[in-house]
Structure formats: structure tokens, C-alpha cells
Amino acid sequence: MLRVAVVGSGPSGVYTAQNLVQLDSGVLVDVLDRLPCPYGLVRYGVAPDHEKIKSLQNNLRTVLEHERVRFLGGVRIGPGGLPAARLRELYHAVVYCVGAATDRHLGIPGEDLPGSWSATQFVSWYSAHPDAADDGFVRDARSAVVIGVGNVAVDVARMLARGPAELSPTDMPQAALGSLAASRVRDIHMVGRRGPSQARFTTKELRELGGLPETELFADPGELALDPGYLDPAALPAVQRRNVDVLRGWAQTPPGDTPRRIRLRFFLRPVELLADGGRVGAVRFERTEPDGQGGVAGTGRYEDVEAQLVLRSVGYRGMPLEGLPFDTANGTVPHLAGRVLRAGVVAPGEYAAGWIKRGPTGVIGTNRPCARETVLSLLEDAPVLVRRELPEDPVAMLCAEGIEPVPWAGWLAIERAEASLGASLGRGVVKLADWESLLAAAGSRQAS
Known part of the structure; x- marks a missing residue:
């Protein structure tokens, strides 16, 4: 039978496994993940209060429980783990679905001041990623600046405004x-x-901000009016047009007296983070204006906004994986319809899907056609790939390499431990937030 390793158990990895077992009854799939928990950004990227989106885990679970799919957590590929070349020896084909693991930087003075973080770090912290550091994100902060106007920026702003009851x-x-x-x-x-007509958030996410208890929304009519698309939204795509309509309503709302305020600002470009007592105290912005070509130009006018917490949300970026070619300009693995390219030539048996293939674009559902394209390429190559002799059981070989995978049963044990923890705290399920607790719950000897 054709044996395939899928590296990464987020949506792109699980959709890849799903397509493989649906399109070929003679394939066995091992889904490997560095973490002992599956689901990738669905577990560690979707905001905790977005229960409907998080319920996608139930669909992903169905795939990972398929009789020809096996989950192997706690398997690191690359430095400190199994070399990619060795993994390739254990399977007929390897599909890399490792996502975009880091964030883009602003590249401005003061960006590394204490109190300045990426939104990725903040999201990982409140999502219980075991690599996240609890460095007191909100400690002593009275004012926060979120740089970016996409859905992740909306998520972190909303989490900052939510109260304990929610x-x-x-x-x-x-x-x-x-x-x-x-x-x-x-x-x-x-x-x-x-401007507002070029913001990347979806209208559903934007409207959620308006429904937060004890929180007032403000939008500056003068800033909004700088955008030609705001003045006449008729020609805008539907999402942008709806966004403009929501912002119009907030711009006309008189100020109230609420415990928290969210201010949506536009046409401001960060140029420096200013220090106060050795940590960030304000962000200096330059006022921009439309340049007539879809971009903006600086005006030479500046404004300082107080902030003891700064979260940048300006996009993700893929990271090189040892043993794989990497396009540093795009942050992706070079490919042809999902087939990995080495020096422009197809590398037999190596494939990519998801963000590491196409860049950090689209929503969760975008991974479906992306995975299918890669799987069709792989299955087209299968008659040649399957000729290669393999070890009888890759797991036995992993153990021989000193790697002890966390099986599906280990993940189910983690789920039970998180439910038990929540019950002890008078809550629902509460995530375990560190490596030691996760591995101990899974019954892994790695925890000792």
C-alpha cells in the first residue's frame, strides 16, 4: 500500500489526509505534528469565544479517526528531531503542511521594546500554546494599540475588551x-x-466589536472621509461595502460613558515606538493619504498615541524547514501543483499544501481545494512512488530514533484531563498550557 506522511495536523494537513483516503482506497496516512495535540490553528489560533468556528474540530476529528489515518503527535521534523531526509526514507511520499509559523515585523525603531509583541504571541498565550510565554501582556497597561485591520487584529482587540464573565x-x-x-x-x-474600504476584516468580525458589553466603539468621521471608497461605496465589493456601512453607523454615534473604548483609526502609519521608563509608552504615527493608485503616501504630519501594550498584526510568514527548499521572498516552498521543486526540478515524493505552499492567504476553507490539488499530483505520481521498499512500520523506526510519538489515545487522554481541570475550576473544558502537563496527561515518557 502507498504510505504517506503528512507533516502538520491543522486544516491543510487534515484535508490532505481526507483527500488521500477518499480518492485512493490503497493508501495509509500518518499525520505527524510537533505538538501532542492536533488541529493546528483551529486549536491555537481561533479565538476562544468563537465556539462555532472551533467546532470545526469535530469534522477534523472524523478524519483523524479514519481506519487508514494515524495521528502521531510530539514528532519534530528538523533540528532537534527527525531529519527531513530520514522521514523521506520511511514513507513513499511526504506532504508538508506546516503553515506560516512566524509573523511579519514592522521594521521601525522601538519595535523590540518591552510591551511590544506580535499578535501571534498574544493569541498563542490566550490559546494555551505550550511554546507561549506568560510575560504579563496586560500587566500595568491602561492603553493598547493594535496595528493592523484584519480579522486577527479584531480578535485581539475583542479579547482585550471582554470581561471575565464572558x-x-x-x-x-x-x-x-x-x-x-x-x-x-x-x-x-x-x-x-x-482606509476603511481597504481593511481586511470581515463584516461579521467587525460587527462583533459593536456587541461587546460595556464597550463603546468610535470611528473618526474625518479619517473615514479621506477614503474615496467611503464617500461613494457603491462600486466596492460586497464585504468592503458592508464594512463601510458599519463604520458609518459608529462614526455617527455620540460618545457615551463606558468602562472600555475601542477606537478604529485609519490612514496612520507607525514610524516609531516611543519608550517610557524602559518600555513602550506610545506609538508615533505618520498621517497618510490616498496616492490615487490604491496605496498611501506619507504627509509629514505625526501623531503620538499612548500605549503600554502594542500588538502588531500585519501578517504571517512561513519559516524554512531544514532539508526543504525555501523561497525567502515569498516565505513558501517552491512547488508545481503541490510538487516540491528543487532548483526548478520536481523532487519525487515531496509535496506541500496550505500556507507553506501558497502563502498566508484565505480562510480555513481555502485549504480544501489547495489540499486536493496537491493530493491529485501525489496520486498521479503514486505508481512510481510505491515501487520503493519501506520499513514495515514507520513508528517502530521512529522509536528506534529515540522519538516517542503521542498516539491518538494520548490525545484523548489530554482531552479528558482538560475536561477534569475545567470541572475542578467550576468551568467547562480548560486547556493545559505547558509541555509538561500535556505530555503527562498523554502518558508520554517524554514528560519525565
Whole structure:
């Protein structure tokens, strides 16, 4: 039978496994992940209060419980783990679905000041990613600036504004819940360098901000009016047109007296983070204006916005994986219809899907056709790939290499431990937030 390793158990990896077993009854799939938990960004990227999206885990679970699919958690590919070349020896084909693991930087002075973080780091913290550091994101902060106007920016702004009564029913780890419950952040500024008609958030996400208890939304009519698409939205695509309609309503709302305020700002480009007492104290922005070609130009006018917490949300970027070619300009693996290219030539048996293939674009569902394209390429190559002799059981070989995979039963044990933890705290399921707790719950000897 054709044996395939899928590296990554997020949506792109699971959709790849699903297509493989659906399109070929003679394929066995091992889904490998560095973490002992499956589901990738569905577990560690979707906001805790988005229960409907998080329920996608149920669909992914069905695939990972298929009789010809096996989940192997806790398997690191690359430095400190199994070399990619060795993995290739254990399977007829390997599909890399490793996503885009890091964030883009602003490249401005002061970006590395204490109190300045990527939104990725903040999301990982409140989502209980075991690599996340609890460095007191909201401690002593009264004002926060979120740089970016996409859905992730909306998520982090919303989480900063939510109160403990709204966060407690989620699966947020207890330490993050306690920190956010004690937060003194009252002013949250979400800032974009372009106009409202070019913002990347979806209308559903945007409207959620308007429904937050004890939180007022502000949008500056003068900033909104700088955007020609705002003045006449008729020609805009449907999502952007609806966004403009929502912002119009907020711009006309008189100020109220609420505990928290979210201010949506536009046509402001960050140029420097200013220090106060050795940590970030404000963000200096340059006012921009439309350049008539879809971009913006600086005006030479500046504004400082107080902030003891700065979260940049300006996009993700793929990281090189040892043993694989990498396009540094695009942050992707070079490919032809999912087939990995080495020096422009197809590398037999190596494939890519998801963000590492196409870049960090689209929504979760975009991974479906992306995975299918890669799987069709792989199955077209299968008659040649399957001729190669393999070890009888890759797991036995992994163990011989000193790697102890966490099986599906180990993940189910983690789920039970998280349900038990939540019950002990008077909450629902509460995520385990560190490696030691996860591996101990899974019954892995790696925990000792």
C-alpha cells in the first residue's frame, strides 16, 4: 500500500489526509505534528469565544479517526528531531503542511521594546500554546494599540475588551483568564495605514466589536472621509461595502460613558515606538493619504498615541524547514501543483499544501481545494512512488530514533484531563498550557 506522511495536523494537513483516503482506497496516512495535540490553528489560533468556528474540530476529528489515518503527535521534523531526509526514507511520499509559523515585523525603531509583541504571541498565550510565554501582556497597561485591520487584529482587540464573565465559559487557560480579568486596559486603538474600504476584516468580525458589553466603539468621521471608497461605496465589493456601512453607523454615534473604548483609526502609519521608563509608552504615527493608485503616501504630519501594550498584526510568514527548499521572498516552498521543486526540478515524493505552499492567504476553507490539488499530483505520481521498499512500520523506526510519538489515545487522554481541570475550576473544558502537563496527561515518557 502507498504510505504517506503528512507533516502538520491543522486544516491543510487534515484535508490532505481526507483527500488521500477518499480518492485512493490503497493508501495509509500518518499525520505527524510537533505538538501532542492536533488541529493546528483551529486549536491555537481561533479565538476562544468563537465556539462555532472551533467546532470545526469535530469534522477534523472524523478524519483523524479514519481506519487508514494515524495521528502521531510530539514528532519534530528538523533540528532537534527527525531529519527531513530520514522521514523521506520511511514513507513513499511526504506532504508538508506546516503553515506560516512566524509573523511579519514592522521594521521601525522601538519595535523590540518591552510591551511590544506580535499578535501571534498574544493569541498563542490566550490559546494555551505550550511554546507561549506568560510575560504579563496586560500587566500595568491602561492603553493598547493594535496595528493592523484584519480579522486577527479584531480578535485581539475583542479579547482585550471582554470581561471575565464572558471569558470564563471559554476553554482559555486559567492563568490567561486571570490576567485578562485583572486587566486595567480601558482604551484600545486598532489602527490601519490605509482606509476603511481597504481593511481586511470581515463584516461579521467587525460587527462583533459593536456587541461587546460595556464597550463603546468610535470611528473618526474625518479619517473615514479621506477614503474615496467611503464617500461613494457603491462600486466596492460586497464585504468592503458592508464594512463601510458599519463604520458609518459608529462614526455617527455620540460618545457615551463606558468602562472600555475601542477606537478604529485609519490612514496612520507607525514610524516609531516611543519608550517610557524602559518600555513602550506610545506609538508615533505618520498621517497618510490616498496616492490615487490604491496605496498611501506619507504627509509629514505625526501623531503620538499612548500605549503600554502594542500588538502588531500585519501578517504571517512561513519559516524554512531544514532539508526543504525555501523561497525567502515569498516565505513558501517552491512547488508545481503541490510538487516540491528543487532548483526548478520536481523532487519525487515531496509535496506541500496550505500556507507553506501558497502563502498566508484565505480562510480555513481555502485549504480544501489547495489540499486536493496537491493530493491529485501525489496520486498521479503514486505508481512510481510505491515501487520503493519501506520499513514495515514507520513508528517502530521512529522509536528506534529515540522519538516517542503521542498516539491518538494520548490525545484523548489530554482531552479528558482538560475536561477534569475545567470541572475542578467550576468551568467547562480548560486547556493545559505547558509541555509538561500535556505530555503527562498523554502518558508520554517524554514528560519525565
